[in-house]
Amino acid sequence: MPDPSTSFARDQLRALFNLAVSLAVMLVLLFWPAGTLAWPLGWWFIGVFVVLTAIAVLYMRKANPELFAARRHLRNPGSKDWDVVVASLTIVAIAAILPVAALDNARFGWAPAPQWAIGLGYLLFAASYVLTTWAQGVNRYFEPTVRIQTERGHRVIDSGPYAVVRHPGYVGAVVMSVGVALALGSLWALVPAALVAVLLIGRTLAEEATLKAELPGYAEYTGRVRYRWTPGVW
Numbered sequence: 759m760p761d762p763s764t765s766f767a768r769d770q771l772r773a774l775f776n777l778a779v780s781l782a783v784m785l786v787l788l789f790w791p792a793g794t795l796a797w798p799l800g801w802w803f804i805g806v807f808v809v810l811t812a813i814a815v816l817y818m819r820k821a822n823p824e825l826f827a828a829r830r831h832l833r834n835p836g837s838k839d840w841d842v843v844v845a846s847l848t849i850v851a852i853a854a855i856l857p858v859a860a861l862d863n864a865r866f867g868w869a870p871a872p873q874w875a876i877g878l879g880y881l882l883f884a885a886s887y888v889l890t891t892w893a894q895g896v897n898r899y900f901e902p903t904v905r906i907q908t909e910r911g912h913r914v915i916d917s918g919p920y921a922v923v924r925h926p927g928y929v930g931a932v933v934m935s936v937g938v939a940l941a942l943g944s945l946w947a948l949v950p951a952a953l954v955a956v957l958l959i960g961r962t963l964a965e966e967a968t969l970k971a972e973l974p975g976y977a978e979y980t981g982r983v984r985y986r987w988t989p990g991v992w
Contacts, residue, residue, distance in 0.1 A: 772830060777811065787856040788942075792864035799863060799876070799943050806941070810884060814891040821895035828901050836905040840964060845903050848957045852935055854950040859942035869945035879940025882933050890930035893919050900927065904965045906972045914975045916982065922989060924966070924980065928958045929987050962986055 784807070788800045818825050833842050862868045871879070894900045896918035899907050906912050919926035935954040939947035966986070969976040986992055 772826070777815075781808070783853075784856060787853060788860050791857040791860035794864065797860070797864040799941075800860065803938070803941055806880060806883065810887045814887055817891055818894060822898055822900075824898050825894055825900060828898070832902045834901060834903065834905060836907070837901075837903040838905060838968060841904040841961065844957060844961045844964070848931070848954060848961070851950050851953045851957060852931070852938075854953075855935060855938050855947045856942070858950055859939060859944035859947035862944035862946040863942060871940050871943045871945050875940045875945075876943050879937045879942070882937030883941050884937075886930045886934035886937055889919060889926055889933065893926040893930065896920065897927075904961075904968055906968075912973060914973065914979045916979055921983065922985075924983050924986050925962050928962055931958060932987075 781804070784804065788804070789795055789797065792800060832845060863870050897915045897920065899910065899912055899915065901907070923929060932951075932955045935951035936948065939945075939951045966980070970980070
């Protein structure tokens, strides 16, 4: 029988490796389109990203260590095919924010954001980390794609941010996308950020149909927590 501590350590090492790869990809997506390494906003963003991610990882080690294994792969047994496609498109849209911002702010100056918008971007970026990490901390079923995790005793989560809205993770992703665009000083980068929002609206509706049909208690949960993203709005 595998040693749980060994498996946990392995999952953490994989998570750190994936983070290192993600960071390398981000550096390429930012500084290659920028055409220079002398782009202060790019380096400020990378620094803030590393700090926020480190804090989130430390928190998750205590709040929900299973998450490292649960989010190891985009597709898991039982993942809905449609959601693998939508999740992949969402990742591409989020990644596209970086080169668009670099081309706009660092190279061509199409529509650079004012200083106050850059400051707002960092506030939104940090807020998105708080919301998403909170959601991941209380929801042990927070996987990359939609599936009913029968083997893990899947049940409705209605604590933490899930007591206020039904999809706090998607709210966090949209807020993060807008925050990244503004933090990198680009108004044009709001275009792929808007695409992220459109994709996640569609994903929310499709996921809810799946959960209502297949997860016991979810229909009742929607009666208790009325709003998907924003209280009083939707």
